[in-house]
Amino acid sequence: MTASSSALSAPRRALAAAALAALLGLGPAGAAAQAGDGQDPEARGLADLVRDIQRIKDENRELRGEIETLERQLQQLQRRQREHYKDLDSRLQELRAQGAAPEGGAASGGEQAAGQQAGEIPIPELSAAEGGGDASPEQASEQALYERAFGQLNAGDYAQARAGLERLLERYPEGEYADNARYWIAETYYAESRLDEAAEHFQRVLEASPDSGKAPDAQLKLGYIAFKRGELETARQRLERVREQYPESTAAGLAEERLTQLRQTRENE
The missing domain is CATH 1.20.58 (Methane Monooxygenase Hydroxylase; Chain G, domain 1)
Structure with a gap:
């Protein structure tokens, strides 16, 4: 070598x-x-x-x-x-069934106490990271309107909550809480079983803010309304749209659960 x-x-x-x-x-x-x-x-x-x-x-x-x-x-x-959303939906339905929502005026002390015992409805929009902290005077005014209306909604006073949210939209149509205000107006009608008005306002949420965080929930509730009306094919289309357009959302999981109920309903017909 x-x-x-x-x-x-x-x-x-x-x-x-x-x-x-x-x-x-x-x-x-x-x-x-x-x-x-x-x-x-x-x-x-x-x-x-x-x-x-x-x-x-x-x-x-x-x-x-x-x-x-x-x-x-x-x-x-x-x-x-998902559990928070279910809890909110079930409590609104219970209040409606018990007739706890007054037609006008402020909620009674007993109703307010019951709302506190049931647990506060979470308001993530009020975190400091999303504008609920060091707000400007104008933001603070908008926030105050939103907090007051949401407290009335939590107490079951849907008429007063709706009036407060509509007032907020009149003053701040493009404000930080406008998307949420539109959504909760629709929820007040839904809680009162006024399905036509609820559907109209949920549709407004989709038209005004199709990319907002409330869009999946609005689409979901339109599916719920169609299901309540017995419009099963429309309900199926709405719920599948939630699952397809917002696959990572909490609403998608709830839509899948309602689709299972829908399939069971059709099988029993």
Whole structure:
């Protein structure tokens, strides 16, 4: 064997050793041992490459663990949102069935206490991150109107809540709470079983703010209304639209549940 061929074989041996170490999952120490004396620059480069590959594998493994944790947290959050939405819907229906909503005037102290005992309806719009913190005087005025109307809605005083929300829209048609005000006006009609007015106002939510956070809920309630009316095909189309257009929303999960009820209803016909 000549000197030149011997010199050429060293890098090849180092390359083979590094490749073998990578395939066998050896750590950096194993790669260096396989590379021989480690003095050859090419061998050292290959050993560094093996170390980089191992480091990347370790980082990917950690990232996968973090992603799985975030996915679990997201699923828990969606489940809690779904439970909040169901609770709100059921409480509005209970108040309607019990006749707890007065035709006018402020809610009685007993009704307010009952509303507090049932638990406050969450108002995420009032968080500091979304404008409920250091508000300007104009925002504070709009926020005050919204809070007052929402408190009346929570107490079952739908007529007063609706009047307050309409007043808010008159003053701040493009305000921070305009989308929510339109939606809750529709909800007051829905809670009173005034389905024609409710459907009209839920449709307004979709037309005025198709990309707002309340759009999935408005589309869902239009499906509910069609279901209540016995318009099963229209209900199916509405509910499937929620599932297709807003697949990651809480409303999508509720739409799927109502679609299951719809299928059962059709099977029993």
